[in-house]
Amino acid sequence: MNTTTKAIAANKKKMDDLTVGLCALTVVGVSATAATPFWPAAWGQAPSIGVVVLAAGLAVFLALHTLYWWRNLDEAAQEAHKWAWWWGGNLGFIAGGAAVVIAALNGADLLPARVPHTDTALIALGVVAAFAAQAVGYGIAWCGWWVARR
Incomplete structure (x- = not known):
């Protein structure tokens, strides 16, 4: 072996x-x-x-x-993940945060009707929205990194 x-x-x-x-x-x-x-x-x-x-x-x-x-992972895959997390995660966080703030300022009800509108629920929504925005940004950047180097 x-x-x-x-x-x-x-x-x-x-x-x-x-x-x-x-x-x-x-x-x-x-x-x-x-x-x-x-x-x-x-x-x-x-x-x-x-x-x-x-x-x-x-x-x-x-x-x-x-x-x-x-x-x-090989070095190329590690670099793809690091690059995607830095750029995609950060830009996704900024874009997602801006979208949530704009929606909240325009009076959009971001919580489902069955969820009580408490401070705790709004904090949880913010955490989930931030994570989701980072994940989407990461996924887009990761795919873009591989497409650009194909």
Whole structure:
């Protein structure tokens, strides 16, 4: 076996181990129903400890998966992602933010009727709108980067 094949096999084993760990966390998450201790009452009803453990495990799994994925990309793909995130993400954020501000200033009701119009809901809308605008900008820039270098 050459070095590249060994590295790929090692990464696959790591991902398989992570997947087994995530499956185990899923079992714990479903079965542990006790409320999370030390949950502030102002935040509402406490989630079960299993949900917290599952969410934390999923976050670690996604971070490690992304790390292994990034290390396996070639230099051109890494540059495409970095360029697209910088230019597409930033320009998408600016354009999306401007669109939300303009819509809000023109009196557009940006929240669905069934959602209570609270400060929390408006903050959540802003976060989702910012993320969506960055993702759309990133996707357009990523495709443009590859088309330009084809």
